[in-house]
Amino acid sequence: MTPLRAASGSFVRSDRWLWLAVLSLIPLGLVMVASAAELEVGQRVAPEAIRQGLYGLAGLAAMVGASRIDYRWFQTGARVLFVGSLALLAAVIVVGVAQHGAQRWLSIGGMTLQPAEFAKLALAVALAAYGAERAPRVRNVLGSAGLLGLTAGLVLLQPDLGTVIVLTGTWLVFLIGWGVPWRTLAALVITGAAVGPLAFAVAIPGYQRERLAVFFDPSRDPLGSGFNLRQVEIALGAAGVTGHGLFSGAQSHLDSVAARSSDFMFGFLGAELGLLGGLLLLTLLALLVWRGFTAAVHASDAFGRLLAIAITGIVLVQGGVNVAVNLRLFPATGIPLPFISQGGSSLVVMLLCVGILQSIAARGQAPRR
Amino acid sequence: MLLRVLGVIAFGALAVQLVRMQVLDAAHYRQLAVQQQVRSLPVEPSRGVITDRNGVVLARNVPAYTVEMVPGDLPTDAAKRIAVLAALEQQTGNRRESLDAVAEQGLHSVDPFAPVRLQTGLNTEQAIAARAALADLPGARVTASPVRTYDSGDLLPHILGSVGTVQPDQVAKLRALGYPLDAIVGQAGVEATFESALRGTVGTQLIAADPVGRELARLGSTSPRAGEDVVLSIDLGLQRAATDALRDGIKAGSPLGGLDADGKPALAAGAAVVMDVRSGEVRAMVSLPSYDVNVFARDGDIRAVRQVLDAPAKPLIDRAYMEVHAPGSIFKPIVGLGALQEGVATTQTKILSTGAITVPNQYDPSVIYTFRDWAAHGLLDFNGGISRSSDVYFYELAGGYQGFLGLGADRVAKYARAFGLGSATGIDLPGEATGLVPDPAWKQQTFGDGDGWLLGDTYTFGIGQGYLTTTPIQMAVVASALANGGELLKPRIVAATRGSDGLHPTPRVVHGRVPVDAQHFAEVRTALLEAAKDTGTAFTGRPQGMNIGAKTGTAEFGTKLPDGSYDSHGWFMAFAPYEQPEVAVVVYLEHGVGATHAGPVAKRILEAYFAGRLPQAAVTPVGTKR
Numbered sequence: 001m002t003p004l005r006a007a008s009g010s011f012v013r014s015d016r017w018l019w020l021a022v023l024s025l026i027p028l029g030l031v032m033v034a035s036a037a038e039l040e041v042g043q044r045v046a047p048e049a050i051r052q053g054l055y056g057l058a059g060l061a062a063m064v065g066a067s068r069i070d071y072r073w074f075q076t077g078a079r080v081l082f083v084g085s086l087a088l089l090a091a092v093i094v095v096g097v098a099q100h101g102a103q104r105w106l107s108i109g110g111m112t113l114q115p116a117e118f119a120k121l122a123l124a125v126a127l128a129a130y131g132a133e134r135a136p137r138v139r140n141v142l143g144s145a146g147l148l149g150l151t152a153g154l155v156l157l158q159p160d161l162g163t164v165i166v167l168t169g170t171w172l173v174f175l176i177g178w179g180v181p182w183r184t185l186a187a188l189v190i191t192g193a194a195v196g197p198l199a200f201a202v203a204i205p206g207y208q209r210e211r212l213a214v215f216f217d218p219s220r221d222p223l224g225s226g227f228n229l230r231q232v233e234i235a236l237g238a239a240g241v242t243g244h245g246l247f248s249g250a251q252s253h254l255d256s257v258a259a260r261s262s263d264f265m266f267g268f269l270g271a272e273l274g275l276l277g278g279l280l281l282l283t284l285l286a287l288l289v290w291r292g293f294t295a296a297v298h299a300s301d302a303f304g305r306l307l308a309i310a311i312t313g314i315v316l317v318q319g320g321v322n323v324a325v326n327l328r329l330f331p332a333t334g335i336p337l338p339f340i341s342q343g344g345s346s347l348v349v350m351l352l353c354v355g356i357l358q359s360i361a362a363r364g365q366a367p368r369r
Numbered sequence: 370m371l372l373r374v375l376g377v378i379a380f381g382a383l384a385v386q387l388v389r390m391q392v393l394d395a396a397h398y399r400q401l402a403v404q405q406q407v408r409s410l411p412v413e414p415s416r417g418v419i420t421d422r423n424g425v426v427l428a429r430n431v432p433a434y435t436v437e438m439v440p441g442d443l444p445t446d447a448a449k450r451i452a453v454l455a456a457l458e459q460q461t462g463n464r465r466e467s468l469d470a471v472a473e474q475g476l477h478s479v480d481p482f483a484p485v486r487l488q489t490g491l492n493t494e495q496a497i498a499a500r501a502a503l504a505d506l507p508g509a510r511v512t513a514s515p516v517r518t519y520d521s522g523d524l525l526p527h528i529l530g531s532v533g534t535v536q537p538d539q540v541a542k543l544r545a546l547g548y549p550l551d552a553i554v555g556q557a558g559v560e561a562t563f564e565s566a567l568r569g570t571v572g573t574q575l576i577a578a579d580p581v582g583r584e585l586a587r588l589g590s591t592s593p594r595a596g597e598d599v600v601l602s603i604d605l606g607l608q609r610a611a612t613d614a615l616r617d618g619i620k621a622g623s624p625l626g627g628l629d630a631d632g633k634p635a636l637a638a639g640a641a642v643v644m645d646v647r648s649g650e651v652r653a654m655v656s657l658p659s660y661d662v663n664v665f666a667r668d669g670d671i672r673a674v675r676q677v678l679d680a681p682a683k684p685l686i687d688r689a690y691m692e693v694h695a696p697g698s699i700f701k702p703i704v705g706l707g708a709l710q711e712g713v714a715t716t717q718t719k720i721l722s723t724g725a726i727t728v729p730n731q732y733d734p735s736v737i738y739t740f741r742d743w744a745a746h747g748l749l750d751f752n753g754g755i756s757r758s759s760d761v762y763f764y765e766l767a768g769g770y771q772g773f774l775g776l777g778a779d780r781v782a783k784y785a786r787a788f789g790l791g792s793a794t795g796i797d798l799p800g801e802a803t804g805l806v807p808d809p810a811w812k813q814q815t816f817g818d819g820d821g822w823l824l825g826d827t828y829t830f831g832i833g834q835g836y837l838t839t840t841p842i843q844m845a846v847v848a849s850a851l852a853n854g855g856e857l858l859k860p861r862i863v864a865a866t867r868g869s870d871g872l873h874p875t876p877r878v879v880h881g882r883v884p885v886d887a888q889h890f891a892e893v894r895t896a897l898l899e900a901a902k903d904t905g906t907a908f909t910g911r912p913q914g915m916n917i918g919a920k921t922g923t924a925e926f927g928t929k930l931p932d933g934s935y936d937s938h939g940w941f942m943a944f945a946p947y948e949q950p951e952v953a954v955v956v957y958l959e960h961g962v963g964a965t966h967a968g969p970v971a972k973r974i975l976e977a978y979f980a981g982r983l984p985q986a987a988v989t990p991v992g993t994k995r
Contacts, residue, residue: 173372233398234398235402236391236398237390237391237394237395237397237399237401237402238395238399238401238402239391239395240391240392240395241391241395270387274391275388275391278384278387278391279384279387282380282383282384283380285380286376286381289373289376289380290377293370293372294373296372297370297373312372312376316376316379320379320380320383323383324383327383327386327387327390329383329386
């Protein structure tokens with residue numbers, strides 16, 4: 001075992017592939033947000049893009065900061081972080097700001113904060129801290145499910161089904177990384193499949209149910225999400241290998257799709273940049289996920305290993321589901337594309353996650369490239 | 370490690386689907402994208418109607434029909450095409466050669482499905498005939514669209530206002546609100562101030578169209594939400610009565626021979642306002658000359674529009690709130706109230722009017738200025754000063770004289786402003802004039818060094834002339850405040866809006882309270898009661914069998930007439946009944962004398978308002994309630 005190194009000097013030992021992936025994703029995201037925005041007369045740069053750029057700078061600072069501090073600080077602070085995140089989620093329900101039929105935002109001094117985004121990271125830290133001290137036995141698996149349930153329950157009240165799916169997916173990735181026996185996992189999945197329809201009938205808000213129905217039959221709601229799905233599908237498919245080009249919103253048919261800069265960001269990117277752009281994005285995300293799991297493999301302790309797995313799980317699930325929705329492989333759920341979609345909280349949290357991965361990688365034990 | 374592999378498989382699978390869609394199925398999607406362009410078209414909501422307080426419809430929508438040609442739908446076969454064009458020529462009078470040319474020109478060469486409007490403003494019978502004549506002819510059609518119609522004609526055009534196409538300076542604002550550029554929006558009056566309520570919410574029609582823009586299928590729609598109805602506080606019956614009375618008053622007041630002092634035809638103009646002194650609701654508001662508001666709603670009647678726009682009497686200006694004039698003696702109650710409140714005078718203050726006062730020029734005492742009264746009234750107390758409308762009495766209350774200390778210009782201005790003069794009343798109509806309350810600082814600033822503010826300025830200020838200007842609606846607010854004990858009410862033309870969720874009354878708004886003791890209000894009201902009695906100047910405005918408080922005003926203007934007198938504006942201000950005031954009436958005549966011409970107008974308006982209640986009022990003896 002190599003002893004853990006002091007924080008200083010760890011920067012050079014951090015994972016350069018990870019840096020490459022994330023530093024390519026940020027400008028790509030900014031360009032896409034600018035391209036998706038509607039310009040007012042006399043504007044040269046969309047205010048949305050400027051705001052996103054400022055969030056990007058804040059996120060970069062958070063990422064570099066997190067990469068330089070010892071990730072084990074999170075193990076000590078896991079409880080506080082988790083409880084704090086639950087408190088924020090509860091606050092959203094009580095005093096939050098509602099938009100598009102859901103109450104997801106906290107307004108603080110003119111800025112809006114989306115606590116569900118921070119809850120993803122807080123849950124990852126809590127799961128890692130919980131798993132690091134326990135064996136992956138059935139009892140403990142149920143304990144970890146309790147952590148998930150607390151977070152997901154509050155998020156569902158907003159209601160925000162998309163985040164619940166990401167949280168659940170992250171938990172499943174964590175369980176695999178924790179070493180939960182396949183039989184237990186299979187039992188979980190079967191139980192989920194059995195209970196799922198019931199939960200769908202009881203706990204899922206009406207608009208989400210409708211979205212699911214529209215997924216199977218887009219003509220059901222030609223003006224709403226069905227319209228969006230159909231438009232995204234046609235624009236993406238017709239874009240071909242090289243795409244319609246940046247800032248060509250009107251030709252790519254998506255100027256009437258309001259959520260093109262969030263839920264349908266991948267479709268928008270694919271329409272403007274074509275297959276090449278889409279593959280570039282998938283490659284960058286895959287690289288990031290690969291290096292994230294690699295950091296887990298080389299982590300110097302159990303907490304670091306599980307934290308790297310859970311955090312990478314967030315990126316994997318969130319990115320995968322957003323792309324899958326846009327490729328008509330998954331119902332529209334309202335999940336932003338990591339690093340690319342417009343949204344300050346999401347971007348900052350994603351960059352913070354990469355910073356923590358770097359901290360784990362830098363303090364890992366394996367020989368480095 | 371397993372997870373790394375899982376992650377790569379997941380993104381790999383997504384990449385495969387991406388390739389499938391963008392490479393293998395690309396042709397299919399391209400065809401879809403070209404074949405089918407989804408367009409979302411706005412569906413205009415129906416505009417709310419405007420009614421009077423009793424539900425009488427004043428503005429509504431009726432269908433008007435248009436004959437259109439759609440070049441893209443015209444037959445390509447030459448013979449059939451000529452047949453259609455011939456039918457259109459027969460129907461609309463446009464020569465077929467020019468129709469053929471239009472079909473190939475400008476916009477229509479780019480968008481052949483943009484309709485060309487050939488004949489507009491058809492009524493239902495004409496439309497039926499046109500439809501019969503053009504039946505089964507591709508490229509020719511008759512469409513219906515709503516046109517605003519005002520059944521009240523020229524009774525309240527200024528209040529209703531008009532609707533029209535978007536003006537260049539409105540484009541930015543209206544586009545931000547989601548209006549299409551060919552929208553019809555409120556351009557004046559209530560149609561403009563209540564535009565957002567009247568308009569409703571636009572719906573959407575989603576259509577699939579082929580590459581040239583032909584509609585292939587309707588994909589769905591959201592229904593528009595109809596605009597809210599607007600209920601005016603105006604009573605159309607009272608409005609009609611007030612209009613008739615005012616028209617007669619204008620005729621009576623116009624100078625002999627109908628000519629001004631400078632020989633031009635005299636302006637036959639005037640205004641009347643009836644306002645509820647308890648709520649601020651405006652029950653009638655007339656401005657003459659008037660015009661038929663439908664002129665602006667009708668399509669293409671340019672000559673009629675020009676006639677209204679170019680008329681020398683400027684009928685578009687609402688004399689009740691857009692134009693300012695010196696109020697003359699109806700301003701005196703404000704000066705009197707200020708004098709009582711400031712202790713300058715009491716109801717017992719006696720002043721002798723010998724017909725004029727004289728003051729020497731303050732720089733050159735050899736120059737003597739004379740300030741005339743309209744009669745030599747003798748010794749008057751406060752009630753006498755107001756009821757006889759003595760100018761000398763108010764010269765002295767305002768400016769002082771020979772040892773008697775007056776209010777001074779600043780304090781007169783203070784009370785004028787306390788009654789809301791010099792600022793907008795906030796009436797819910799566009800383009801309100803504010804008038805001017807002068808004071809020494811204002812004069813210094815406006816005229817520079819000169820003589821500054823003179824004692825004579827204070828004198829003329831005290832009788833409501835000189836630089837002071839007001840609108841009739843401001844004076845109606847003043848009359849209401851005198852009647853209700855000092856509440857400055859915001860006048861309201863709109864009593865409520867009515868949506869699908871019920872009636873939304875507009876709120877009663879009080880702009881402020883005049884800082885004068887209730888006792889002094891009572892004293893001034895007593896003087897105004899006196900003025901409306903047979904010995905007072907305002908008796909001409911009192912209906913039989915009712916006590917009212919009233920004041921006349923005759924404000925001189927212009928150049929001296931050959932007989933040495935001046936032309937004058939006639940004013941009358943009243944509240945009634947005196948015991949339990951309900952309404953205030955203000956009458957303004959461009960030409961006339963307050964008592965002789967404006968008073969009778971007010972009397973007829975009050976008789977109309979209290980119709981059916983007057984006999985009962987007649988049995989109430991004077992003073993039983995006090």
